[in-house]
Amino acid sequence: DAKTTQPPSMDCAEGRAANLPCNHSTISGNEYVYWYRQIHSQGPQYIIHGLKNNETNEMASLIITEDRKSSTLILPHATLRDTAVYYCTHAGGTSYGKLTFGQGTILTVHP
Amino acid sequence: DARVTQTPRDKVTEMGQEVTMRCQPILGHNTVFWYRQTMMQGLELLAYFRNRAPLDDSGMPKDRFSAEMPDATLATLKIQPSEPRDSAVYFCASGSGGAGTEAFFGQGTRLTVV
Numbered sequence: 001d002a003k004t005t006q007p008p009s010m011d012c013a014e015g016r017a018a019n020l021p022c023n024h025s026t027i028s029g030n031e032y033v034y035w036y037r038q039i040h041s042q043g044p045q046y047i048i049h050g051l052k053n054n055e056t057n058e059m060a061s062l063i064i065t066e067d068r069k070s071s072t073l074i075l076p077h078a079t080l081r082d083t084a085v086y087y088c089t090h091a092g093g094t095s096y097g098k099l100t101f102g103q104g105t106i107l108t109v110h111p
Numbered sequence: 112d113a114r115v116t117q118t119p120r121d122k123v124t125e126m127g128q129e130v131t132m133r134c135q136p137i138l139g140h141n142t143v144f145w146y147r148q149t150m151m152q153g154l155e156l157l158a159y160f161r162n163r164a165p166l167d168d169s170g171m172p173k174d175r176f177s178a179e180m181p182d183a184t185l186a187t188l189k190i191q192p193s194e195p196r197d198s199a200v201y202f203c204a205s206g207s208g209g210a211g212t213e214a215f216f217g218q219g220t221r222l223t224v225v
Contacts, residue, residue, distance in 0.1 A: 032211050034213065036216075041148075041200060041219070042218055042219070043115075043202050043204075043216035043217050043218045043219050044154070044202070044204075044216045045216070046213045046214065046215055046216075049211070049213055093210040096206060096210070096211060096212055096213065097142060097144040097159060097204055097206050098144070098156055098159065098167070099154075099214070101153055101154040102153070103153070
């Protein structure tokens with residue numbers, strides 16, 4: 001199972017960038033880093049994933065360190081609707097949905 | 112807007128009753144996952160299917176839980192008989208099955224067994 005370490009909570013001002021760190025030192029060579037978030041007990045929402053290169057999509061950017069043992073999720077302009085629990089995990093190949101979620105980071109975006 | 116659809120959204124049942132939860136994966140997705148979320152245990156993988164065949168159900172209590180995919184557009188999770196400790200939110204997720212792709216979750220079924 002994936003073992004990740006994330007800060008339990010973070011705050012961010014609306015309109016500012018939110019940088020959420022994650023340590024995943026047990027990641028294997030063929031495993032991708034995945035980020036999901038969950039709002040008010042809704043279903044987890046996929047944000048972004050990557051193998052070793054930095055990735056960007058319409059929601060966020062993902063920065064993965066060269067040794068792949070940690071990553072940072074960047075929400076470039078946080079809004080109040082980005083308040084959620086953010087989960088970082090890793091999974092390999094076609095087992096991409098066998099996700100192990102830890103406690104995640106509770107991100108609170110303030111006006 | 113493609114999404115995973117789960118029914119019912121909420122279910123309250125008495126202990127000992129059979130419960131069936133349904134999931135319609137995103138059209139074209141060939142991999143389906145069932146998860147359970149509780150405050151104490153967090154999100155746990157129960158089982159998953161690829162091309163309708165069960166690949167891993169090691170997270171599922173075998174004596175009372177069963178999961179099936181009658182066809183490519185429907186996955187079911189049954190509990191018989193249900194117990195109060197089964198109270199949780201059950202999520203279904205689906206994906207296209209390729210390496211390094213992502214899974215998309217439904218909105219869940221909140222089950223309360225009294």
